[in-house]
Amino acid sequence: MPTASAARVNPTPLVEIARHCIFPDDIAFTRYYELIAPELPGMGVTLDRWQQDIWELALGLRDDGSLCCDVMGVTLSIARQAGKTWGIMAGLIAICLARPGTTVVWSSHHDRTSSETLGKIASIVEKPAIRPKMRAQFPVVYTDDSRGVHFANGSRILFGARAAGFGRGFSEVDIQVYDECQNLKEAALTDMLAAMNVSDIGLAFFMGTPPRPVEARQGVDEAFKRRRKRAVELDRRRPFKGVFVEFSADRDAPLDLDSDEFWEHLAKANPSYGYRVGKSAIERLVENMSPEDVMREVMGIWDETQKLEAVIPAALWNDLVDAGPEDGTAPTAMAVDASHDGVLVAAGCWRVESASHLEVLAIDDWSDDDAAADWIAERAGRRIVVFIDSASPAARLIPLLKSRRVKVASGSAGDMSRACGGFFSATTNGSVTHDGHPVVGDALEGATKRKIGDAGGWGWDRRDPETNIAPLVAITLAHYAASLDTKPTRSGRTSEGRRAVVS
Structure with missing residues (x-):
């Protein structure tokens, strides 16, 4: 997680660069400036403007103080190497520091992804600016049910793989993060949401890249797909009580790395390109993926078969x-x-x-x-x-x-x-x-x-x-x-x- 200088920060507002940026229209104020903004300087972290905007929307409150995205949570369909995990991770650490006793459960589909994410967050909390605020002994646990990072004030961020049953059996969870949401079944989601604490936060994040055909055939993408459909459907008679953000290139984007047009389309899909992410990181992905996977995971484009079609047209x-x-x-x-x-x-x-x-x-x-x-x-x-x-x-x-x-x-x-x-x-x-x-x-x-x-x-x-x-x-x-x-x-x-x- 880089501690970027202002020169490397993308200053463009979220609504100007996201293909879809949908959020409740009853947001009166946000807790971002209470829970996150004061902690970032001490962490040595500067968020891009679009990452900050996501957190401002996620922590948006109605006039009565209730969370605006209390029903559908925050859904992010964003390509690889774009900084979605980085931005959410920084905000969670800040909240845990500002709010004693906060419990965050971060689940991935694969154990490998869970371990990699834990390694990234561990590298942050072990920095000299944050380490004194962590638990004195074993601030980072890599095994057993306590796998995660533990703060001195009782807050904790726990990590695990849904494929191994992680996420069930918890109680009084304040924030849940569903990574690799393209592999999240509705049944698993139902089991895990039951652990959500009825607190002053009660926030859920759903993050992923567009599902592959095999995931669609197996029905493991249903939770992610349903949220996208509810957010972008034309029927606005039922308000979408959540936040939905999608970065994606145009469907006709070329996949030729030597083409200037490729990089122009990539900038639409990846708000970190040209700021925190350079060409080599993208070239590495493209050269090691099939063209179909590049369209989904680098360009953020949902397959034609994933269009929002009714069961009966x-x-x-x-x-x-x-x-x-x-x-x-x-x-x-x-x-x-x-x-x-x-x-x-x-x-x-x-x-x-x-x-x-x-x-x-x-x-x-x-x-x-x-x-x-x-x-x-x-x-x-x-x-x-x-x-x-x-x-x-x-x-x-x-x-x-x-x-x-x-x-x-x-x-x-x-x-x-x-x-x-x-x-x-x-x-x-x-x-x-x-x-x-x-x-x-x-x-x-x-x-x-x-x-x-x-x-x-x-x-x-x-x-x-x-x-x-x-x-x-x-x-x-x-x-x-x-x-x-x-x-x-x-x-x-x-x-x-x-x-x-x-x-």
Whole structure:
């Protein structure tokens, strides 16, 4: 970690050089000047302006004093040799010095990376300016569960590899850093975030380079990819309660080291080039990587296959809009799902020969669960199956519907996998139509997959409370329930099931 002179510092503000710089619009003030700025001179460290800006945003507070990025944390998609680790490391040391008893957990995917990062931070804290502020004996521990750096005031920065199970079992962690975030599964993230301390900081960093195709195929990039999608998507109806920064070159950047254009593009991807990083460091990377890896890890460019595409593209879904059966025709099957906040959605499927038609029938148009059960029972009668996933918040309706003698079916994870597989197949082969309800289109735009089992099965991922996929789940399950019924809809079979009620 160099102690750069002012002449080597990049003075350009973050917003002027990052491809994406997204942050909460309710930042009233920042703790940077309380926790970090006063410590840097004594550490002999000068941050680049863009590194300082990241910390100012990361420690941004609302008017009420709460952390602005308390939900999504700070995500950094920045190429190698750009100084992202250096800048975050310097800030963490400063916070640990300024705030006694701070616990930081820094996890990498590989143990080798974890050891290398520990070695870098050890070289900093052992400098004469900082060493007196470290624990007298064993300030740096290279083995066991205490591997990391330990400060005299009780603060500590612990390091480990997620592949070896590091990060689980901790409690009251103030700051978590997820390095190599392109190798971070959502399940591992969920386990580790549970250790986050409800303190005056509670900060999480997600850092990495664009994922490789193998990481995308294995689904280990899901946490990183989802954060990027939430940040840069055009739909701003849901505020992104976090910070997202991406440095990257243009997609048509040349890879010829002898070309001036290469270095011009590199400057877009690497804010340290020309300041802290010279040509030789970049040439060393490029000469020892494949062209594809250079694009991702040196130029910071996300693969075309990593574009923010829906599981079912909007163009395909929109092509399937159709009027469907005549009004008054009873559905073959129905399904009910609910959002995280309990809003119920009812959907119907009309199956005619080998084709199906799907519609949203109602969304939260009831005063209470009994009213919802009455509405569903009136339309389903005793013959039409109403499918409800047993893991859904809508499962609370199952006993109410059964008491009304409705033919209720509830499913397991295996049923959800089969339902999603069948729904996806029907949309791609054109054997299903729908009424074009906008709530389903919105759900499809933000919907992602979650793995079910070990044979390639998947289900719609409900874990993001800010993405309401209940309408999508409802029509998916209605389609599945109709496939279990061997009797297609007959024109003479009628009810009020088709009448849509949407609040």
